[in-house]
Amino acid sequence: MKNKLPIEQLSLVELRKYRSKVFREGRGTRPEVVLITYGGKKAILKDYTQSDPWFRRLVGPLLAFREARALRLLKGLPGVPQLINTLGRQAVLMDYIEGPTTKELKNSGQVDPEVFNRIYKLVDEIHERGVAHCDLRSGGNTIITASGQPYFVDFVGYVARSNWNLPWRWVFNKFCIADEIAVARMKKRLLPDQLTDEEKKNLELDKNHPIGKFARFMGRSFTRLSRFLLTDTDKKP
Ligand SMILES: Nc1ncnc2c1ncn2[C@@H]1O[C@H](COP(=O)(O)OP(=O)(O)O)[C@@H](O)[C@H]1O
Ligand SMILES: [Mg+2]
Structure with a gap:
């Protein structure tokens, strides 16, 4: 089998080739939020390079920095995805958590x-x-x-x-x-x-x-x- 780089060593451009599901399309003030499936691992890429140009230049780095900083403060806590990597100043890679969001759950009876x-x-x-x-x-x-x-x-x-x-x-x-x-x-x-x-x-x-x-x-x-x-x-x- 071909020796692949570990996921944390991929560049943003390379990572984006392994998008397998889109949670949120990047536009306007929104980051792109996508599932990356690579080398048997699943991760979430939150990427402000896909937002509108001025927003991604001026606000994107601040928001990506804040997300990464919070994940670092909460490192190791079960219940918070682990930060895998930051990519440039505008994107963050973290563990993928499988399951429905509470928004997707029905109004009652589905939650213990x-x-x-x-x-x-x-x-x-x-x-x-x-x-x-x-x-x-x-x-x-x-x-x-x-x-x-x-x-x-x-x-x-x-x-x-x-x-x-x-x-x-x-x-x-x-x-x-x-x-x-x-x-x-x-x-x-x-x-x-x-x-x-x-x-x-x-x-x-x-x-x-x-x-x-x-x-x-x-x-x-x-x-x-x-x-x-x-x-x-x-x-x-
Ligand atoms: N670590 C994660 N694991 C699994 N799904 C995630 C993860 N992070 C985000 N998502 C999914 O992507 C959606 C959008 O991501 P979110 O970080 O909430 O961005 P936004 O700022 O656009 O609300 C979430 O509602 C969730 O469905
Ligand atoms: Mg959200």
Whole structure:
């Protein structure tokens, strides 16, 4: 058999030849997210070189850097894909996690209640490592494997804890609460009968939570502004 290079030694151009499934097409402010199947290994390539030219030049490197940094902070944690490599300044290669995202799961009956205990445990573990995910409201960012292990992906919007900056620590704690509320929302959709009183209280909080509202407003404004300024294709809000 031909001696192949290990996957981590392939260049971006070579890697892209082994795309076997597209999760997200790269355009506008979106990275290309594809499955790479190479030498018996499966990996996910998140690649901003396929976004619109200005966006990929100005914002792509920052987003790829953030994704890689979060994965490094969470290295070795079961429930987070391992970073394999970064490719240039605009692309990240990570382990492929097989399974449906919570968005793909039916509204109820498909998820074992134990899975939610594991999701909350994972939320605690990433917070202990100093990372708040901040985008768990999006059902595409939680994958449940066949054995019922949850995985979080898409760490680009994460917030890191600061040990010395007390006001920032306060903000970080609020984002941690927002992650927990996001899980309660997930559970409301997938296991509505099993919501605890605390989760119901969290969902009530969610309606008026100022930090959550502020974070969503900032996220939307940033996306709209960068689409308007840096892309040709995504002018629609
Ligand atoms: N490590 C991974 N393993 C398996 N699927 C993944 C992985 N990372 C991303 N995906 C899939 O690709 C989709 C888009 O990736 P994501 O990182 O969420 O990008 P976006 O910023 O476009 O939301 C996810 O919803 C998920 O279905
Ligand atoms: Mg996502």
